[in-house]
Amino acid sequence: MMTSRKLDITPPKAREAAQLTVILWLVVVAVITPGNLLAGQVQSVPEFLNIIMGFASSVLLAGLLYAGLRAVAGKPLWLGIAVLALVVTATSTLQMLADFASQYFLHATFENHRLPEDTAQSRLVVTSFYWILCACNVALLWVSSAAHTIKMHEVELARSQAAALQAELNMLRMQLNPHFMSNSLNVIAALIQSGARDEAYRMTDRLSHFLRTSADVEGLETELIDELELIESYCEVERARFGERLDICIDHDAGAERALVPNFILQPLVENAMKYGVQSSAGLVSIRVEARLEGEELLLSVENEAEEGIVRPKAQSGGVGLANVRSRLALLFGNDAMLSTEVLEKGFRAVIRLPYRAEDEAETRRAA
Template identity: 40%
Template sequence: MRMPELDFQIPPPRQAARLGAILWAGIAAILLPGLAAAGQLRGAEWLAQAGVMLSGAALTLTVYLGLRASNGKPLWLGFAICLIALAGAAVMQTANDFGIQALIHDLLPTRLSTHSPEETLIVRIIYFLIYACAGAVFVVTGVLQRIRSRERALAAAEIARLRTELTVLRLQLNPHFLYNSLNAFSGLIALGRADEANRLAEGLAEFLHAAMDLDGSEVPLARELELIECYLDLEQARFGERLTVATDAPGALHAALIPGFLLQPLVENAIKHGVETSAGAASLHIAAARAGTELVLTVENRSAAAAVAAPARPGLGIGLANTRTRLEMLFAGEASLETGPVAGGFRAAVRLPLKLAEDGP
């Protein structure tokens, strides 16, 4: 059985040096004023303590190198290297502490304290704990950097996934609709209504261009309604007087921003399962309304005649499923699609945060 290995990340050398300097600056800010207040720092003794602090900050490098050497090693070996680095740094800093004080005492008039073995041991333990804190700071900083790096990688992967799924949604444009549109053009031309066929062909081109540009960006509701009008012009060429369309969208909401191509799948679903399966005339009602801080978009189809049996076609239900998927991807639970039967028909209602084009970010 393979021995587990130490696996952690530490910051780059420059950042580690800054962290070590900040740590020892904090120690100096706490320790030196306390010693001064207790009357233990007089004259040149400040210089000795400053040298001790600078030495301590420099020896933090020993801890950093020990962590680098232990990373990737078996647990027992890694911990042994870390303990040796900490103990070595503590011993060297203790020697520097006493040496610097002795040097300053030889050069300038300062007090020189005698240190018993017990006091020396306590000083070493204190320095060991300080360097252990420095090592912990390095490891925690490295862990946070690894977490942020992974979050960025996950965010990039999620963006790529969303773009892929939106592309798939774009490519799921119903071929049956294209077939019927071309059939309608052919019929109009055969009846000598070439101008009308040409107008519808231009509408189809605009509609398809908008479909190919689907990328999750927001468009004003007015633009979305224009595209739906192009789509319904093509469908009305097929159904003629059987299909009645009404749109109710107050002008104040025309600047509301919604995901591009949001309504088309709902309208297509209403045509496919409400108008095509109806034995007689059918109506389609598209509405936009404000409900507090939300925008509510509804697509409702009704028919007075009973539905007739229609053969099932591939892709049944994809429009509604895709709409729910897009809302979840783009709004993360802040938008919803509610569907259900109404008297003589079916209703689909989208609720999403109301955002007007003139609103700032």
């Protein structure tokens, strides 16, 4: 069954609605008054008072329009339109009665104030005039409500995306390559059994430092220097495992260390470099992690190169690690960031290109 379409709007706060209403009726008064002055219809104090009283009653009766809009929010569309039409009709009728009542009051108070033309036709004309203005008032509140609803949806979407990214980050932190953990512990056990207790202690200390560093990561972004420190801790454990077969170089441009990068954004790429480099080759393997500033962009690259060549990922654009990085970049930066890969003669290179942002700039943007 098809469900009836509903008025998915969030009415503005009472203060905002009052401000919009006052602005609308001030514009009406500003447009009508000069014309009445030129036509000679406003020549005395009572006639000016009549305009002021009409403005005041219009603003007060607009509370009915606001109440009607709040009442139909979330209701079926047909019902909402019908109710609002009735509310507009009732409000414009009351406004007409208030207008005529104020003129009779002014006539009784001021002898020179003339009586209005009180006929059925004149009442209908005045009611129609106020009906149009009340409908404009409702439309103005409706537009404000729709804009408020869109803003709330955008906020909810941003929160859900942030929650999804945080959940993905937590999963990534908890799912650090299990082979890395298992192999590290096996190496430590082998070192203890062979009597190399000092080396076993050093590797245990490096492993614990890496785990502490990864566990302390909070939020979705961190400074590049902290991300590189995490990668260095990870590589230190792997260097203890592979010894002289592994050559690691981590470098960055001066001034790039305070750039904000997504947490764990380099971890999957470095793991891939280890998996398809050192673990798949018997000779010396070099792994380079670099961060370079290029205009308004930050370039992060992870590259491996082996003397005997390496086993490449099954697909240049595939693999869990690469897919994870691409999805996180898309959620955080949209089309402003990208991951590209390149097959080298004896290795593989992955390059992340993202906007350069520093912590102080991010705080200024959030405050704005």
